[in-house]
Amino acid sequence: xxxxxxxxxxxxxxxxxxxxxxxxxxxxxxxxxxxxxxxxxxxxxxxxxxxxxxxxxxxxxxxxxxxxxxxxxxxxxxxxxxxxxxxxxxxxxxxxxxxxxxxxxxxxxxxxxxxxxxxxxxxxxxxxxxxxxxxxxxxxxxxxxxxxxxxxxxxxxxxxxxxxxxxxxxxxxxxxxxxxxxxxxxxxxxxxxxxxxxxxxxxxxxxxxxxxxxxxxxxxxxxxxxxxxxxxxxxxxxxxxxxxxxxxxxxxxxxxxxxxxxxxxxxxxxxxxxxxxxxxxxxxxxxxxxxxxxxxxxxxxxxxxxxxxxxxxxxxxxxxxxxxxxxxxx
Numbered sequence: 001x002x003x004x005x006x007x008x009x010x011x012x013x014x015x016x017x018x019x020x021x022x023x024x025x026x027x028x029x030x031x032x033x034x035x036x037x038x039x040x041x042x043x044x045x046x047x048x049x050x051x052x053x054x055x056x057x058x059x060x061x062x063x064x065x066x067x068x069x070x071x072x073x074x075x076x077x078x079x080x081x082x083x084x085x086x087x088x089x090x091x092x093x094x095x096x097x098x099x100x101x102x103x104x105x106x107x108x109x110x111x112x113x114x115x116x117x118x119x120x121x122x123x124x125x126x127x128x129x130x131x132x133x134x135x136x137x138x139x140x141x142x143x144x145x146x147x148x149x150x151x152x153x154x155x156x157x158x159x160x161x162x163x164x165x166x167x168x169x170x171x172x173x174x175x176x177x178x179x180x181x182x183x184x185x186x187x188x189x190x191x192x193x194x195x196x197x198x199x200x201x202x203x204x205x206x207x208x209x210x211x212x213x214x215x216x217x218x219x220x221x222x223x224x225x226x227x228x229x230x231x232x233x234x235x236x237x238x239x240x241x242x243x244x245x246x247x248x249x250x251x252x253x254x255x256x257x258x259x260x261x262x263x264x265x266x267x268x269x270x271x272x273x274x275x276x277x278x279x280x281x282x283x284x285x286x287x288x289x290x291x292x293x294x295x296x297x298x299x300x301x302x303x304x305x306x307x308x309x310x311x312x313x314x315x316x317x318x319x320x321x322x323x324x325x326x327x328x329x330x
Contacts, residue, residue, distance in 0.1 A: 005280035007104035012277040014082040014108060020320075022084035023261045024200050025171040028324045029085065032167055032196065033092045072145065076165040076190050078154040078183065078199075079173020083109030089169075090118050090145045097165070099152040100173075110149040121148035155182040161190040170199035172322075175234040184248040191329040197250060201236030203258050203321040210263040210318035213308065214275050214282060217300045222293065225285045236323035250327025257323035264317045268302035271309075271316045 073094045077086045080098035086109055089096050100106050114120045152158065154170070155177055168191055174183035187197045202208050205215075218226050234240060238255040245253045265271045275282050276298075286294060309318035 005284075006102040009278055009280060009283075010082060010102065010104040010108050012273075013105075016274045017278050018082050018084050020261065020263050021081075021172050022088075024259060024322050024324070025085040025088060025169075027256075027259055028169065028171060028198050028200055029088055029092075031326070032169075032198065033089075033094075073167065074165045076161070076168040076187070078157075078168060078170040078187060079177075080109050080149065081105055081171070081173070083112045083149075085169055085171045086147060086149075087112060087116060089167075090116070090147055093145055094167070095145055096147040097161075098147060098149045099154060099157065100149075101151065101153050103151045106149045106151050110147075113147045113149070117144070119144045119146035121146065154186060155179050157186045157190060163190075163192050165190050166192060166195050168195065168197045172200050172202065174199050175201045175236070180234050181244065181247055184244055184250075188248045188250060188329055193329055195329050196326060197245075197329070198324060198326045200322050200324050201234050201241060203236045203323060207236075207258050207260075207321040208319075209308065210320035211275075213271070213301055213304045213318075217297060217304055218285065221297055221300060222285070222289060225288055238323070241323055241325040245325055245327040248327075249329070251330050252328040253325065254327075255323055255325045258321035259324060260319050260321040262317050262319055264315060266315050268306045268310070268314075268316060271305040272298055272301050 075086075075089045075094045075096050077089065077096060077098040080086050080100045082105055083098065086096045086098040090113060098106070098109055100109070110120055150158075154174060168187040170183070170187065174180055174187070177183040184197070184199070187199075191197060202211070205212055215226070234244065236257065238257075241255050242253050263274075265274055276286060277283070286297065289297060305316050305318070309316045311317055
C-alpha cells in the first residue's frame, strides 16, 4: 500500500518541488536523447564518454524491432513522482512505464499525460502486463508515445519487467529508498542487455545550501527532533555512486557533477512553505513542536533564508548541487 503521507503531499509537491527537481531531470535526460540522425532513427547514448562515437542507434529497421514488430524506445521511470521525467520522455517520442509507491502521485502522472494528449493505458489495464510477450501491444503505440503508470515499490518491481526496457531512470527517488542498492539492482534487472540506467543524487551538505536552512535551524531550536526529521538518503559523490552502480552490476559507469541549480522562491514565507508543505519528515517534525515553538521555528527559518539568500526584490535564491550517474547493463 502507498504511504498516506506522500499521497497527502502530491499537490504541493508538484507546485513547489517539481519545478526545481525537474531542472536536474532535464540535465540527466539530455545525453540519453539525441535528435534524429538523419535516417529517422533515434540515437540512445551509451553515455560514458558522451560522444556520438560511443552512442548506439536503436533504429526502426534493426535494433528497434522486438518480436518482429517495430517499436519505439522503452523507458522505465522509477519513483516518477508527479511525472516531470515521464512527460519529458514522452515529449521526445519514448514509450514510458512509470512507477511510484504513492497512488496519488501515480494518478497525477497519469492525468497529466492524458491532458497532454499521450496514449495512456487505463488504470485497470496496467496490472499484470507482460511487456516481453509477443502480444504486448499495450506497452507501445505506433502513432503517439504511450505511457502506463503503476503503483509499485521500486525496490521490488514486477517480475515481468525483466530484460524489457532500453532506459531506466530515477530522479531523486532511488537515493531515498530504504534499500537503494535493491532499487538500483531492480533497474539493472529491468533493462535489456546494453540498456542504460541513470539517476540523480543530491550532494553533501556543503553542496546543498538550499536545503540546509531547515536542518540548521532545527539543530539549534529542536535538536531532540532532528534525528527523526531528516530523511535518510544516499549522498551523491563520484565514489559513492560508482560503487553503487558497480554493486548492481553496471559497467561503463560515468558520474557527472556536481551540477548546480538555483532554488528561487518569491519570499521567505514561500521558502518555508516549500519545505514545510512538501516533506513528510519535516511536517512530522513540526507537528511535534509546541505551538509557540512552531511560530519561533517558522520565523527563524524565514529570517535565516533571507540572511543567506535574500535578494533586493524580497525573493530567496540558494544553490543546490546534485550528481548524475550513468551505467550500462552488459
